[in-house]
Amino acid sequence: MNRFITETDNLGLTKDRWDNLAVNIKNKFLNFPELKKIISLTDNSYLYYFKPSFLQIKTNRSGMGISNPASKKNFIQSKADDSLNSDIQKIHETDLPESKKFNNSQHHGDVTVSLIGYFLIRKR
Amino acid sequence: MHMGDNFIIDLDESTYDLVGENLHTLSGDFDSVKECKILVTDFANTSVSRVMHVDADIKYAEAMAARKFQNDGDFDEPVSVITHWKRKKGKKNAEIFCTAVPSRIYFQYLEQINGHENLVILLPVLSVLADFIGHIPHKNPIAVIFRHGRFADLVIAKKTQYYYTARYVMFDTSEEQILNLWKTIKREIETATEEQAIQMEKIIFLNWIDTGRNEPFFDNFKTDCFVFNEETIFADDDSYNISFTKALKMCSPLKGIAPGNGKIFYFADKLYPYIMVIFIILIVVMSSGYFSYHFKTKRLRQNIAATQQHIHKMRSRMTSSIPVQSNYLKSVKFIDSLFYIKHMPSYRKIINDISSGLYPSIKINDLNINYTERTIKVRLYGIIDVGFDTAYKDYEAFLANLVSDGYLIDKNNFKTDIQRSEFNLLLSWSMK
Numbered sequence: 001m002n003r004f005i006t007e008t009d010n011l012g013l014t015k016d017r018w019d020n021l022a023v024n025i026k027n028k029f030l031n032f033p034e035l036k037k038i039i040s041l042t043d044n045s046y047l048y049y050f051k052p053s054f055l056q057i058k059t060n061r062s063g064m065g066i067s068n069p070a071s072k073k074n075f076i077q078s079k080a081d082d083s084l085n086s087d088i089q090k091i092h093e094t095d096l097p098e099s100k101k102f103n104n105s106q107h108h109g110d111v112t113v114s115l116i117g118y119f120l121i122r123k124r
Numbered sequence: 125m126h127m128g129d130n131f132i133i134d135l136d137e138s139t140y141d142l143v144g145e146n147l148h149t150l151s152g153d154f155d156s157v158k159e160c161k162i163l164v165t166d167f168a169n170t171s172v173s174r175v176m177h178v179d180a181d182i183k184y185a186e187a188m189a190a191r192k193f194q195n196d197g198d199f200d201e202p203v204s205v206i207t208h209w210k211r212k213k214g215k216k217n218a219e220i221f222c223t224a225v226p227s228r229i230y231f232q233y234l235e236q237i238n239g240h241e242n243l244v245i246l247l248p249v250l251s252v253l254a255d256f257i258g259h260i261p262h263k264n265p266i267a268v269i270f271r272h273g274r275f276a277d278l279v280i281a282k283k284t285q286y287y288y289t290a291r292y293v294m295f296d297t298s299e300e301q302i303l304n305l306w307k308t309i310k311r312e313i314e315t316a317t318e319e320q321a322i323q324m325e326k327i328i329f330l331n332w333i334d335t336g337r338n339e340p341f342f343d344n345f346k347t348d349c350f351v352f353n354e355e356t357i358f359a360d361d362d363s364y365n366i367s368f369t370k371a372l373k374m375c376s377p378l379k380g381i382a383p384g385n386g387k388i389f390y391f392a393d394k395l396y397p398y399i400m401v402i403f404i405i406l407i408v409v410m411s412s413g414y415f416s417y418h419f420k421t422k423r424l425r426q427n428i429a430a431t432q433q434h435i436h437k438m439r440s441r442m443t444s445s446i447p448v449q450s451n452y453l454k455s456v457k458f459i460d461s462l463f464y465i466k467h468m469p470s471y472r473k474i475i476n477d478i479s480s481g482l483y484p485s486i487k488i489n490d491l492n493i494n495y496t497e498r499t500i501k502v503r504l505y506g507i508i509d510v511g512f513d514t515a516y517k518d519y520e521a522f523l524a525n526l527v528s529d530g531y532l533i534d535k536n537n538f539k540t541d542i543q544r545s546e547f548n549l550l551l552s553w554s555m556k
Contacts, residue, residue, distance in 0.1 A: 001449070001452050004452060004455065005451050005452055005455055008455040008459065009455075013455065013458065013459050013462070014454070014455055014458060015454060015458045018458075039471050039472045039475060040472060042470055042471045042472065043470050043472055044465065044466060044470065049462065049465045049466065050465070050470065051461075051465045052468070052470060052471055052493070052495050053494075053495050054492075054493065054494055054495065055471050055491070055492070055493040056490075056491065056492045056493075057490070057491040058489065058490050058491075059487075059488075059489045059490070115471075117495075120462070120465065
């Protein structure tokens, strides 16, 4: 038991060796690029972990929503506004090259977002 | 020393000091008497003994007897009655065997005893004879005769009943007088036997230093007669075979009269050596008990101390192990949470899983992702803005993609108005 504790301590696997930063976004109006940016930051990285807890995304305008207009695989876009298609597609093609595309809108406040979780960052 | 071995015998106007087997004649007073003594007396021949019937309650028997003695002319002065035996006979009748003594004489004796440092119990001669009968095994009545000097005392009785008593006096101790005495006694015994309708079992003779053992009465009785066991008594450079002293030593001091706390003092004095022995034994027992107890409690205390020390050590170990255990559990929990965070699908992964399965006709207006312990709940609300035939086909394909990505469909609500459809979907994902 003591050995385990020592090892975990040496490896930094104890709670006191990590910082805990809470994220609590409530009903925030965001456009798609902003949403995409935020979502991408909640991925785990070599610098930190993100512990997700709750996410809610609501489209604000009628007919706008998460969709995939071009293919069965790659896109999420608003079909109600064709002018957004290219932007959305552009966003997804440029920022999410890993084949997962996220619908976007240049319109400010395309979606209302609530997001709860916390970052777990190892102390240096 | 045997209880009752020390006596002062006041008999026939002579006084003797009996210590064991040694009899010494005293000068007449008791001042030279040392140690605890019982005074045996015939009250200087002033007493009269009798077995009588009284017409009174047993508790008044002595008073009635005293009156009877006076009425019969035995005394012309106040008398005190010493009871040797009495028995209730009906409601207002009693039988009593007693000795009446002029009160003047009686109190004189009591005062002598009270005033003496060592004399404590007064024992009438008839009390000795009365008690002696109780010690002799018999079924039918027996007669006890104690001759001393010019006198002979007779008691006819059995253990539970006294029949007759009398004192006989001779003018002198000549053979003729002695022979007449025995004739008289024989006649008296026969008369008493006849009157009381009893059968005499045996006649026992007690002798004294002035009476030989070959008394003529042996020839005069048909009943079994014998001299009671004699003992050799040394008196004034001579020795005697006497049975009265033997009877005397058999007598219980309780039969005596003790002014004040005489009997208590007597028994306390006699029991003193035994009390001392018992006391010493008690001290030894208590001391050994104390040391044994002390030893045991010492051992017990040592055991308690050792146990307490053991408990203290165990507590110390437990106390020291609690933080270790606590740290261990905290570490395990934290590592587990890191594992969970690392392997649970991120928000982006879930959004990508959903979007990758979407057909162009499907638009999602509301997305909820809720992380619980090891499960993720996803709620989707969306619309499909094409005709029903295409909409439902696309929707089914969308569901199929989600299932293939590892999601379970907990709730699936699809509504359509032909041209446009809506769906409400509840998915779950669990870490395996």
